[in-house]
Amino acid sequence: MNKRLTSLFRMATKASLVGLLALTAASCGKSGADGGTGSSGSSSAPASSNSGGTANADPSQSTMLYVCLFNQQIVNQIDSSGTIKQFANIPGNYTLLGGMAFDGLGNLYLPASPNGAKYEYQILKVDQNNTISVFSTPNTNRAAHAVAVDGNGNVYVIEDNMLGACQMVKVDKNGMISDPLQLPPLSQLGGMVCDKNGNVYIAGLSLNGNTADSIGRIGPDGSETLFTRMVGGSFPTGMTFDKDGNLYVCCPGYSRICKVSSDGSEVDTYASLPLNASPSSLAFDDNGNLYVTDINESEVWKVTPSGDVSKFMDVDHPGMIAAREVKK
Numbered sequence: 001m002n003k004r005l006t007s008l009f010r011m012a013t014k015a016s017l018v019g020l021l022a023l024t025a026a027s028c029g030k031s032g033a034d035g036g037t038g039s040s041g042s043s044s045a046p047a048s049s050n051s052g053g054t055a056n057a058d059p060s061q062s063t064m065l066y067v068c069l070f071n072q073q074i075v076n077q078i079d080s081s082g083t084i085k086q087f088a089n090i091p092g093n094y095t096l097l098g099g100m101a102f103d104g105l106g107n108l109y110l111p112a113s114p115n116g117a118k119y120e121y122q123i124l125k126v127d128q129n130n131t132i133s134v135f136s137t138p139n140t141n142r143a144a145h146a147v148a149v150d151g152n153g154n155v156y157v158i159e160d161n162m163l164g165a166c167q168m169v170k171v172d173k174n175g176m177i178s179d180p181l182q183l184p185p186l187s188q189l190g191g192m193v194c195d196k197n198g199n200v201y202i203a204g205l206s207l208n209g210n211t212a213d214s215i216g217r218i219g220p221d222g223s224e225t226l227f228t229r230m231v232g233g234s235f236p237t238g239m240t241f242d243k244d245g246n247l248y249v250c251c252p253g254y255s256r257i258c259k260v261s262s263d264g265s266e267v268d269t270y271a272s273l274p275l276n277a278s279p280s281s282l283a284f285d286d287n288g289n290l291y292v293t294d295i296n297e298s299e300v301w302k303v304t305p306s307g308d309v310s311k312f313m314d315v316d317h318p319g320m321i322a323a324r325e326v327k328k
Contacts, residue, residue: 063285066108066322067293067300067315068100075100075108075126080285082313088126097121099147099191101155102324103173109135109155111144119143119162123155123171136175142167146202150194158183158192158202168200168218181222190237191281195245201227203236203249215239215249215260228264238281238293238320250279250292257282257292257303271303283323293321 065078066087073096077087087108090096094112101109108126121144125135135155138144142159149155153173159180160166167180183205190203198220205216207226213234217227227247230236234251236258241247245262248270255277259270271290273279278296285291288305291312300321302312 063287063323065283065285065291065300066100066102066324068096068110068320068322069316070096071316075110078313088130088132090124091132094122094124097143098145098158100320100322101147101149102322103149103153103155104151105153106324108322109147109149111147111157113143121159123147123157136171136177138169138171138177139180146190146192148192148194148200150198150200151196152198156192156194156200168202181218183224190235191239191250193239193241193247195241201239201247203239215247215264228260228267230258230267234258238279240282240284242284248282248290250282252278252280252296255279257290271307271309273301273309277301281320281322283321285323291321291323 062080066075067078068075073090073092073094074086075088075090077085090110090112093115095116097111097113099111103109106128110124110126111121112124113121119142120140121142122137123135124132126132138157138159142161144157144159146158147155155171155173157169157171158166159169166183168183169180170178172178183202184207192200192202194200200218202216202218204212204214205224206212206214207216207224213230213232213236215227215230215236217225219225230249230251231254233253234249234256235253236249236251238250239247247260247262249258249260251258255273255275256269257271257273257279259268260266271292273292273294274297276296277294277299279292279301280295282290282292290303292301292303293299293315294301298314298316300312300315302310
């Protein structure tokens, strides 16, 4: 099995290696205390349709990137110059699973398995003081694969059981768990993200006979629709929105980042990464630069608004990346 196929196999079979994104300053199109953000992505405000940053960034704030290192069980904070500072050190009795997501208040949510149990997980919360606590303990007979937070602070988790039956669980900001929404049992699930209207988008959600290269949309009322289909073999994973509602998607099958129009009708290549790259998650800064984790090459790539791709930093096992605005 060649290097890329090995990477894709790992991504398909180990949920904790599927990169997911959160962009906190504009949670699902809302900002500050009024909003949260999807782990696979949320919107920042681009200066143009080709830029994911904001043209009128708050000068009192700056974007910080957050990269989770699975092999070390830590989350690092990285500023625009590449300076690294540890943000959270997950207790050793936990194993990080799929995804991380910030809410609009700067709290970070991570699904984690206690004591090495595969089909048991808790949602950990890291507050702005770096204090780690258990936010919620959903069904103990299921494994978590992705997490997202909407503009009202509700946390969504994709989970499955030993038979592969998938469902989405909603946990409100007080930790109360709603009845789960059953998803197609054969879904090959990737990342997830919320939009400003409270819809949840799931990469790899197979609906109405569509393949794992599709992206499904779950409405606030629980309705399930097909949002778009990617090119076959794309294996979509991490996602994020821009201010205009365009969706940016990691496509490790072709080492690309794709841009999907707000109505899902058009899919274009936004950036091409090096041949062996396996993009897993992505985040915009306030200048429109896109940062992409690559679990195959252990890199974080930087894509400028003009489409130039360069290496931002080497990161060992960069499972996911997030970004949020912090006061200077």
